[in-house]
Amino acid sequence: MTDVRPVHPNPLPARGERGPSGGLRPPHPNPLPARGEREPRVSETGDGRPLLDVRHLRIEFPTRRGVLTAVDDVTFAIAPGEVLGVVGESGAGKSLTGAAIIGLLEPPGRIAGGEILLDGARIDHLPHDEMRRIRGRRIGAIFQDPLASLDPLYSIGSQLIETIRTHLPMSEAAARTRAVELLQEVGIPAAARRIDHYPHQFSGGMRQRVVIALALAANPRLIIADEPTTALDVSIQAQIITLLRRLCREYGTAVMLITHDMGVIAETADRVAVMYAGRIVEIGPVADVIRAPKHPYTIGLMGSIPSVTADRERLVQIDGSMPRLTAIPSGCPFHPRCNRVFDRCLNERPELFDAGTSRAACWLHAPLP
Amino acid sequence: MTAYAIRRLLQAIVVMLVVAFVAFSLFQYVGDPVQLMLGQFATPVDRIRLTHELGLDRPFYVQYYHFLVNAVHGQFGVSLRIGKPVSVLLAERLPATLELSLCAAIFALVVGIPAGVYTGLKPNSWLARTMLSLSLLGVSLPTFLIGILLILVFAVKLNWLPAFGRGTVVHLGGWTTGLLTKSGLVSLIMPTITLGLFQLTLIMRLVRSEMLEVLRTDYIKFARARGLTDRAINFGHALKNTLVPVITITGLQLGSIIAFSIITEQVFQWPGMGLLFIQAVSYVDIPVMAAYLCLIAVVFVTINLIVDLLYYVVDPRLRVDRPGGAGH
Incomplete structure (x- = not known):
């Protein structure tokens, strides 16, 4: 039902295709957090445990002029096989959250609070070598620039074989066979011949396919894809997203898809988390968030997406810009730009409240006392 | 690989020819070997004879050619100071x-x-x-x-x-x-x-x-x-x-x-x-x-x-x- 549709320009799912509360059917029955609980818990998914559980994550950067909090109290979960989109402007903390999960925060950035659980076990603050074993084996990663992600001095085959053999007990020959299969999987033509070619002999789109093959090499259960299509031509973006989605469905791999492109999210994700100034301001099923956004920021974000079909007179623009880390406003960080701001927003910080099928960090959705 | 190596080799030869020319020019412009070898009491006849023996009266390209041929054979002449072959x-x-x-x-x-x-x-x-x-x-x-x-x-x-x-x-x-x-x-x-x-x-x-x-x-x-x-x-x-x-x-x-x-x-x-x-x-x-x-x-x-x-x-x-x- 969600086959190749253009990623741009209309990210809205076709109306009437889904009921008001149904949303996109995720591959797993119900990845939504249980209602009314402070801790989001993914219930009813297989053994009832989320694959990835991030709780109250806080990332800080100590600087000479004090500690900057780049990610603050971020809580979300990803069920096995689920695709969670994370959207937000540059500097909203999306990539940092992803880097923290795979243990690759660049110093001086550090996890200052909260916990990250993979399959129920904490993986934040693991010893260096244990975390290394998780990377690639249980959590794969894809980065923005495929042109720069591959080591130019090694053939793609040797990079694949190296990755496979780091994590799986395989002979050189078996790893090579698997590498060829992976390349075929990601749609590299003449994979058996191309395996010995070097990164510079591939185009950008082909290189991102190789990167995906590398991320999938040891068959991880979660992939963190940080802007996987941003550096690519629009025509190739759709191919890569389709490929990523297909492979993850086939392998049952969950994806944390970090992007600033709502179109990509609408195409791919089951749920979406909207980040602003280091916090999640809204999280919920992708169709609901797109059709009926709850947080004023999300509403502005949706309004700013150009649409061919919708007869909007002009695009909505959110006035101002996201605050810098040095000057995050008190209360709700969005309040200086919010058109529905009221007293409470200025001083008290809203937590995520239930708002229909989604949850929004906005006092407008606070439960009545 | 071979083409690359040959290209580099040709460039190297050109560099060597230029350096050899500079080295050769030393003889032309730095000091006067004839005077150095004969000392200050030599007659003009001695000078002409030695100049001819050393081949210094021939055109410079002929001299350069001989210099190159000798250089390739490792012959750079005799040290003026020690008197042994260089x-x-x-x-x-x-x-x-x-x-x-x-x-x-x-x-x-x-x-x-x-x-x-x-x-x-x-x-x-x-x-x-x-x-x-x-x-x-x-x-x-x-x-x-x-x-x-x-x-x-x-x-x-x-x-x-x-x-x-x-x-x-x-x-x-x-x-x-x-x-x-x-x-x-x-x-x-x-x-x-x-x-x-x-x-x-x-x-x-x-x-x-x-x-x-x-x-x-x-x-x-x-x-x-x-x-x-x-x-x-x-x-x-x-x-x-x-x-x-x-x-x-x-x-x-x-x-x-x-x-x-x-x-x-x-x-x-x-x-x-x-x-x-x-x-x-x-x-x-x-x-x-x-x-x-x-x-x-x-x-x-x-x-x-x-x-x-x-x-x-x-x-x-x-x-x-x-x-x-x-x-x-």
Whole structure:
């Protein structure tokens, strides 16, 4: 039902295709957090445990002029096989959250609070070598620039074989066979011949396919894809997203898809988390968030997406810009730009409240006392 | 590969022809060998006779041609100062210089690269900071000063090492080596350190800055995300990517080690080509100077050729003539 549709320009799912509360059917029955609980818990998914559980994550950067909090109290979960989109402007903390999960925060950035659980076990603050074993084996990663992600001095085959053999007990020959299969999987033509070619002999789109093959090499259960299509031509973006989605469905791999492109999210994700100034301001099923956004920021974000079909007179623009880390406003960080701001927003910080099928960090959705 | 090598070889030959021309021009413009050889009491008839005997009255291109032919056969004439053929003089001195230079280069590489990798990987450790501060000394202290200081401490005060010379040498065919005797090896220590220290610090600082640069790249970040071991990342990926600039600089520096061993040889009275050259300069011994110039040019050109071929081995992006080219 969600086959190749253009990623741009209309990210809205076709109306009437889904009921008001149904949303996109995720591959797993119900990845939504249980209602009314402070801790989001993914219930009813297989053994009832989320694959990835991030709780109250806080990332800080100590600087000479004090500690900057780049990610603050971020809580979300990803069920096995689920695709969670994370959207937000540059500097909203999306990539940092992803880097923290795979243990690759660049110093001086550090996890200052909260916990990250993979399959129920904490993986934040693991010893260096244990975390290394998780990377690639249980959590794969894809980065923005495929042109720069591959080591130019090694053939793609040797990079694949190296990755496979780091994590799986395989002979050189078996790893090579698997590498060829992976390349075929990601749609590299003449994979058996191309395996010995070097990164510079591939185009950008082909290189991102190789990167995906590398991320999938040891068959991880979660992939963190940080802007996987941003550096690519629009025509190739759709191919890569389709490929990523297909492979993850086939392998049952969950994806944390970090992007600033709502179109990509609408195409791919089951749920979406909207980040602003280091916090999640809204999280919920992708169709609901797109059709009926709850947080004023999300509403502005949706309004700013150009649409061919919708007869909007002009695009909505959110006035101002996201605050810098040095000057995050008190209360709700969005309040200086919010058109529905009221007293409470200025001083008290809203937590995520239930708002229909989604949850929004906005006092407008606070439960009545 | 072959086409690439041939192209580089042709370029090298052109460079050599130009250098040979400069060396040849020395005879034309620096000093007057005829007067030098005859002394101040010679008659004009003697002058004309000697000029003719030496072939100096022929047009310059003929002379250049003869110079080239002789040079290719290793004949650079007779030293004006010593009266022996230059080729013989150089052959006597070459082993001393080559052994010293080679030891200095190995010393610089074997210490410099690991030190550079270490300071690049752990830029904030106290050891790395100490090494960096010391390397500043190595870069800024003049070679002769280091040599003299070493002599003062280890030869004069402590009396551990010989202050000058090559020690006992062993003759192997036409080659004299100091590597086979204890006194020869001991004599090598201080000159090697003196000659290699500057290159060592240079290589260390270069490797360090290249490592820092490479470690920031996306492919290293992605290699980490792939869960590769630190060893594979640091040495297999990061160090290998620093090699292209390191090979370039190291190659050039190796050339200058040989060419500028002059000062070290002077300080330690090392019986090498540099010492010979210094003495030749003070006497305007042009055949020796010309031969030395050509020899050093050969060294540089050869090293450059090797460097170019090493690029080809290290960096697949240079192998453009490979089939299968750009994909997709």
